[in-house]
Amino acid sequence: MSKPGRKRPPKGDAKYDSLAAKDDAAATKQRRERADLLQRMRAKTARQEWSPGTVGEDVMTVHMTRGGKALCGAVGAVDEWQRAVSCPACLKAA
Numbered sequence: 001m002s003k004p005g006r007k008r009p010p011k012g013d014a015k016y017d018s019l020a021a022k023d024d025a026a027a028t029k030q031r032r033e034r035a036d037l038l039q040r041m042r043a044k045t046a047r048q049e050w051s052p053g054t055v056g057e058d059v060m061t062v063h064m065t066r067g068g069k070a071l072c073g074a075v076g077a078v079d080e081w082q083r084a085v086s087c088p089a090c091l092k093a094a
């Protein structure tokens with residue numbers, strides 16, 4: 001294994017633009033791009049800082065809630081549910 005981002009010289013006495021060298025370069029590029037993608041995916045999934053829930057007596061409208069409050073400003077006791085958000089104001093706010 002080699003460190004990512006480091007270009008390795010081709011093995012043996014092959015020319016630098018040989019098929020093996022291109023293979024090595026492609027493997028390095030692939031590894032770098034995979035690391036990039038993983039980083040972007042982590043940033044995207046960590047961004048969800050709300051959870052779905054209903055507010056007060058209305059159990060039909062599902063709001064985005066954070067810290068016991070709805071993002072759209074609806075008032076009442078928050079119940080967290082794993083349901084799809086249906087409040088248009090919350091969807092617009094996100």
Ligand SMILES: [Zn+2]
Nearest residue numbers: 063072087090
């Ligand atoms: Zn809402």
